[in-house]
Amino acid sequence: xxxxxxxxxxxxxxxxxxxxxxxxxxxxxxxxxxxxxxxxxxxxxxxxxxxxxxxxxxxxxxxxxxxxxxxxxxxxxxxxxxxxxxxxxxxxxxxxxxxxxxxxxxxxxxxxxxxxxxxxxxxxxxxxxxxxxxxxxxxxxxxxxxxxxxxxxxxxxxxxxxxxxxxxxxxxxxxxxxxxxxxxxxxxxxxxxx
Amino acid sequence: xxxxxxxxxxxxxxxxxxxxxxxxxxxxxxxxxxxxxxxxxxxxxxxxxxxxxxxxxxxxxxxxxxxxxxxxxxxxxxxxxxxxxxxxxxxxxxxxxxxxxxxxxxxxxxxxxxxxxxxxxxxxxxxxxxxxxxxxxxxxxxxxxxxxxxxxxxxxxxxxxxx
Numbered sequence: 001x002x003x004x005x006x007x008x009x010x011x012x013x014x015x016x017x018x019x020x021x022x023x024x025x026x027x028x029x030x031x032x033x034x035x036x037x038x039x040x041x042x043x044x045x046x047x048x049x050x051x052x053x054x055x056x057x058x059x060x061x062x063x064x065x066x067x068x069x070x071x072x073x074x075x076x077x078x079x080x081x082x083x084x085x086x087x088x089x090x091x092x093x094x095x096x097x098x099x100x101x102x103x104x105x106x107x108x109x110x111x112x113x114x115x116x117x118x119x120x121x122x123x124x125x126x127x128x129x130x131x132x133x134x135x136x137x138x139x140x141x142x143x144x145x146x147x148x149x150x151x152x153x154x155x156x157x158x159x160x161x162x163x164x165x166x167x168x169x170x171x172x173x174x175x176x177x178x179x180x181x182x183x184x185x186x187x188x189x190x191x192x193x194x
Numbered sequence: 195x196x197x198x199x200x201x202x203x204x205x206x207x208x209x210x211x212x213x214x215x216x217x218x219x220x221x222x223x224x225x226x227x228x229x230x231x232x233x234x235x236x237x238x239x240x241x242x243x244x245x246x247x248x249x250x251x252x253x254x255x256x257x258x259x260x261x262x263x264x265x266x267x268x269x270x271x272x273x274x275x276x277x278x279x280x281x282x283x284x285x286x287x288x289x290x291x292x293x294x295x296x297x298x299x300x301x302x303x304x305x306x307x308x309x310x311x312x313x314x315x316x317x318x319x320x321x322x323x324x325x326x327x328x329x330x331x332x333x334x335x336x337x338x339x340x341x342x343x344x345x346x347x348x349x350x351x352x353x354x355x356x357x
Binding site for chain 1: 251255260268276
């Protein structure tokens with residue numbers, strides 16, 4: 001059953017084969033968790049939302065259309081769950097994080113260039129900067145860069161045109177690059193490589 | 195004067211190209227004119243190195259695994275939903291390995307790891323567990339555990355005295 005496509009599994013699940021859902025859950029649990037954890041910023045809320053997303057998959061299996069790519073459908077549910085989470089009045093990840101000037105964490109900016117953990121710092125700063133992106137840009141960036149959805153799949157997940165997705169993605173990359181620029185100084189990378 | 199203006203313009207074009215390729219898996223190739231400029235312009239080369247570092251960092255972003263303890267709780271809720279009921283009564287008379295893991299509150303891998311100890315049966319290539327047999331097996335394990343605890347206490351009389 002692990003060899004079956006997402007669509008085949010969803011069709012089987014619609015027809016009452018619960019083990020098909022198990023395969024889909026195993027296939028996508030880490031993706032959904034990771035996406036939501038980065039969107040909402042805390043693990044407890046992300047766990048609630050992962051549960052909410054897969055419960056929605058179970059409850060909405062009758063309305064799933066086999067023509068729609070499963071990842072687009074799943075990430076639409078996950079994105080809507082995260083948006084509802086913020087609408088319910090909980091803190092946004094931007095507000096919940098301490099930040100320095102230019103959006104780069106203060107502890108990262110103060111590290112000396114000889115720090116051997118440069119790559120790790122850069123990654124941490126990037127994760128931080130991703131959390132600070134405007135909601136829509138953050139969603140598009142994560143779906144594309146981390147979860148490898150195509151522009152068309154993201155467009156379906158967000159009810160937008162693929163051209164708009166490309167614009168959002170470009171904006172997201174530009175914003176992230178500007179925020180990380182102080183850390184991308186040549187000396188730091190060279191020292192880290194030594 | 196003209197040269198200076200052209201130089202600035204080429205720098206802008208190169209940097210626009212680099213910006214367009216940020217984070218992309220397959221960057222678009224540069225026109226020859228811009229490649230030549232890039233080869234001789236220190237500022238643009240520096241920008242190229244920054245862009246490459248940024249792209250590498252973006253590509254290194256990965257999906258992080260769902261922790262096992264959180265997965266267990268999520269699976270428990272999903273299992274109840276799949277059966278159309280909630281709580282421990284959601285389990286039927288025959289359990290799958292996945293359901294047994296939830297029933298015993300352990301990871302599914304632990305069920306497979308201790309398969310030889312468990313009362314199980316095989317049908318059509320699938321392992322199943324009769325819930326009544328599992329309950330009986332649990333009661334036996336309880337007795338065994340109690341005996342072991344008492345024997346262990348007897349070997350350490352000071353513990354009994356303290357108790």
